[in-house]
Amino acid sequence: MTLQPWATHRETRQHGKGVFLKNGEEWRADRLLLNKEVMMSEAVRRFIPLLDEVAQDFCHMMQTKVEREGRGERGKRSLTINPSPDLFRFALEASCHVLYGERIGLFSSSPSLESQKFIWAVERMLATTPPLLYLPHRLLLHLGAPLWTQHASAWDHIFTHAEERIQRGYQRLSHSQSRGPEGGGRYKGFALFELGRNPEVQQRVRQQVRESWAQAGGDPQKALQEAPLLKGTIRETLRLYPVGTTVQRYPVKDIVLQNYHIPAGTMVQACLYPLGRSAEVFEDPLRFDPGRWGKSREEGQRGGGTGFRSLAFGFGARQCVGRRIAENEMQLLLMHILLGFHLSVPSSEDIKTMCTLILMPETPPKITFTKL
Numbered sequence: 001m002t003l004q005p006w007a008t009h010r011e012t013r014q015h016g017k018g019v020f021l022k023n024g025e026e027w028r029a030d031r032l033l034l035n036k037e038v039m040m041s042e043a044v045r046r047f048i049p050l051l052d053e054v055a056q057d058f059c060h061m062m063q064t065k066v067e068r069e070g071r072g073e074r075g076k077r078s079l080t081i082n083p084s085p086d087l088f089r090f091a092l093e094a095s096c097h098v099l100y101g102e103r104i105g106l107f108s109s110s111p112s113l114e115s116q117k118f119i120w121a122v123e124r125m126l127a128t129t130p131p132l133l134y135l136p137h138r139l140l141l142h143l144g145a146p147l148w149t150q151h152a153s154a155w156d157h158i159f160t161h162a163e164e165r166i167q168r169g170y171q172r173l174s175h176s177q178s179r180g181p182e183g184g185g186r187y188k189g190f191a192l193f194e195l196g197r198n199p200e201v202q203q204r205v206r207q208q209v210r211e212s213w214a215q216a217g218g219d220p221q222k223a224l225q226e227a228p229l230l231k232g233t234i235r236e237t238l239r240l241y242p243v244g245t246t247v248q249r250y251p252v253k254d255i256v257l258q259n260y261h262i263p264a265g266t267m268v269q270a271c272l273y274p275l276g277r278s279a280e281v282f283e284d285p286l287r288f289d290p291g292r293w294g295k296s297r298e299e300g301q302r303g304g305g306t307g308f309r310s311l312a313f314g315f316g317a318r319q320c321v322g323r324r325i326a327e328n329e330m331q332l333l334l335m336h337i338l339l340g341f342h343l344s345v346p347s348s349e350d351i352k353t354m355c356t357l358i359l360m361p362e363t364p365p366k367i368t369f370t371k372l
């Protein structure tokens with residue numbers, strides 16, 4: 001698996017590498033700057049209202065949709081849909097609002113051509129990445145494979161879109177070349193599904209959210225702080241459905257792991273899917289229980305006392321730089337959905353998943369939204 005052709009293409013286009021592709025001191029300097037912009041508590045305080053605005057707009061859009069297309073008595077209508085396309089738009093709209101300080105209008109019934117093209121580019125880029133990672137690049141070039149051309153032009157479009165916005169003077173963040181919205185819609189779908197098929201859990205989370213929202217006086221950050229089950233829901237979702245399925249490291253010196261000698265430079269991967277479902281690590285691992293994360297670190301969980309159980313965003317200095325954006329975006333979305341809708345599922349059978357670049361449902365689950 002190689003990222004080299006992508007890195008070379010970016011160099012040709014003078015797009016720079018970004019933290020994702022850099023290493024060593026070069027990486028550290030950029031990363032420290034980015035941490036200030038999107039990871040530190042001051043930055044989080046600044047961007048939460050932006051995410052909250054998008055989450056509330058998403059729910060208004062859903063309210064209108066349920067009212068217009070749903071069944072049942074007016075004011076209490078239900079609509080069963082595969083919400084993935086809407087959630088994907090939400091993830092893009094929310095990330096762009098934070099990164100560029102600009103809304104791109106994806107909830108509109110007729111988004112601008114520019115926004116549509118941006119969505120197509122992101123979709124195209126995501127769809128073409130997995131095969132390109134595993135097929136020999138020279139062969140693809142030799143065959144004149146359209147896959148690579150499509151991939152490269154999708155990235156070009158994403159960069160142009162970002163650069164235009166940055167040029168317009170919005171200085172939220174220098175373009176991070178993020179793996180950003182990847183998977184953004186996906187794990188939200190998994191979360192809605194688990195809440196839908198676990199009505200008691202859903203009710204418990206909603207109860208906490210109602211109380212915290214009522215007490216927060218419209219301050220979204222305060223509301224999240226007082227509703228820890230929301231964060232637990234995210235962790236629980238990513239435990240069972242880790243969108244990035246592995247975390248990788250290359251030890252800088254020889255180490256011994258579980259009595260295996262690992263030479264320096266060997267790629268070592270933690271496989272998050274089996275980890276999250278292991279009875280050696282989590283008590284009753286298949287139970288969706290957001291409350292398990294609120295308990296003291298070791299209570300209700302098995303194994304030694306390392307705390308390295310929630311690894312979906314990686315760990316340490318190289319952990320996901322978009323983590324605070326993704327966590328808060330998701331919590332705010334769930335908060336507003338739970339305040340406005342009851343969720344249920346037409347089928348509570350386990351979702352079959354497949355792993356391409358990220359973990360995806362074989363068939364996205366359908367969710368019934370009923371207005372409260």
Ligand code: HEM
Nearest residue numbers: 019020178179180244312313314315318319320321322326
């Ligand atoms: C559910 C959402 C997301 C998940 C599960 C996720 C997961 C991850 C993981 C596992 C890593 C590797 C961490 C490590 O090796 O320790 C990573 C890195 C990264 N992520 Fe995310 N990510 C998400 C959303 C985002 C968002 C929204 C952005 C940007 C806005 C982003 C930008 C990045 C970047 C730039 C890196 C590379 C950081 C570096 O190497 O310094 N991610 N992500």
